[in-house]
Amino acid sequence: MVEQQWNGVRRRVAELGTRPSSDQVFGSHGHRWALEDPLSDDGLAELEDFDDATEAWDERWGALTFAPERTAGAIVISHLGCAQREWLIISGAHRGTVWSDCRVDDTDLAPLLDDTGTPVTFARWYLDWLEKAELTAHQPRTKA
Numbered sequence: 001m002v003e004q005q006w007n008g009v010r011r012r013v014a015e016l017g018t019r020p021s022s023d024q025v026f027g028s029h030g031h032r033w034a035l036e037d038p039l040s041d042d043g044l045a046e047l048e049d050f051d052d053a054t055e056a057w058d059e060r061w062g063a064l065t066f067a068p069e070r071t072a073g074a075i076v077i078s079h080l081g082c083a084q085r086e087w088l089i090i091s092g093a094h095r096g097t098v099w100s101d102c103r104v105d106d107t108d109l110a111p112l113l114d115d116t117g118t119p120v121t122f123a124r125w126y127l128d129w130l131e132k133a134e135l136t137a138h139q140p141r142t143k144a
Contacts, residue, residue, distance in 0.1 A: 010035055024093065027108075030067055065103050074099065077122075086112070088122050098125045 016022055017033025073091035080086065083104035089097050097119040098112045112120040120128075 027070070030064060030070055070109065094119070096121050098122060
């Protein structure tokens with residue numbers, strides 16, 4: 001069942017990379033549609049081999065995930081704490097929208113969406129923040 005699900009995926013990715021507009025797909029500048037060879041069926045016999053492979057993957061994942069070119073054309077506009085940020089896209093097709101950056105939690109960059117699934121613009125993001133701040137400021141103080 002699992003093999004059927006993945007049947008033809010490598011071919012589809014390779015074909016997608018040959019299309020003229022494939023560079024418009026988010027992240028394509030980083031991976032350039034290249035796929036690594038599949039893992040062998042041998043697996044990793046020794047725990048130490050597994051640990052080494054995991055460490056190598058973590059280093060590679062970190063280098064790819066946090067590559068500076070992934071956020072070229074964007075500026076940080078908000079720190080949410082715990083290394084989470086929000087970015088304003090200032091150039092390109094997504095210009096004027098705000099994106100969430102929770103890569104520290106092993107998720108990818110993603111556009112902020114409103115309740116209808118529409119990307120949030122900077123104006124919407126800022127005015128929503130301002131409204132929440134005003135509501136907070138008008139509440140009576142509580143004793144600590």
